Amino acid sequence: MMNVTGKAYMSFQQRDWGSLWAIRSPPKAKHLLWRIAKGCLPTRMRLQEKRVSCPLLCPLCNQHNEDDWHVLFGCATSSQARQSACLEQVILPRLQRFSSATDVIFDICSNESQETAGSFAMLVWVLWNNRNNCVWNDMNESGSCLGIKARHLWAE
Template identity: 40%
Template sequence: MAKDVAERILETPLLSSVREDKVVWEEEINGCYSVKSGYKLVMRYIIGSDKYHVVGNWNDIWKAQAPHKARHLLWRLCRGCLPTRSRLLERRVECTLNCPVYDDEIEDELHIFFRCAVAWDSWCAACLSSALHNVAYQQTNAMDRIFAVCSNESSDTVGRVVITVVS
């Protein structure tokens, strides 16, 4: 570029409204960083692998009419984060695999929350046993069963299911 052109560019006055540069987080409308937007960015770009993506309508869990800690437990249940005996064994923790209450079944999420006699008593006490033994809710794992209930039942019923799972 010619020297005179460069000098004319540098002599161009800036607008009076131009201020000094500042750091702006483009993931938020207000330009300020939030943990939520940081988490979304990480999930979108860095991890980006199907290994970490679990298919399901997660919004149905978060919309349930129940306390946040109850919905969080349900989320952990669906993500496979609860330390059931079957999960512990997968992680090479030495333990017996069967349910400590009724030794005849393997202790996994489905057994603990739906099939165990103790769980069944809880469902009956909450007047939810007929809803959960509906043909539509006979999935082979707890996550699919939870998603089916969340998709097909009212938010009130889903809230009662969430509370019963927690208790």
């Protein structure tokens, strides 16, 4: 199916929830992917929708509002991280095809190998962990370090 922007989107029935649990990744990374797919990631945009008063800008770049798409794919840190995690080929074509982070996640989990989808989940976990470290501990790693970290964590 296509939406007004000409991008593909998945209906609820097309979303294969089983594929999310079948990937090869530590449980904490699977859980995070599941929370994102459910629309429960507490980004600043989502908190604001729930009338929590907080800044809207991404704490990493301070340039764009923080929503799921920005945290996972849009931020410069995320883009550097997927390159150093060797996942650019997996992620980039899907950013052109889909318009929601959830659809990108389901498409990767249902069509890539369980290993590739697993290392993608690890990358997502590392990105969100870094974002939280930045907000709560004022610590922040470069995108290329994060990508390498994701590869190491996944291989362990």
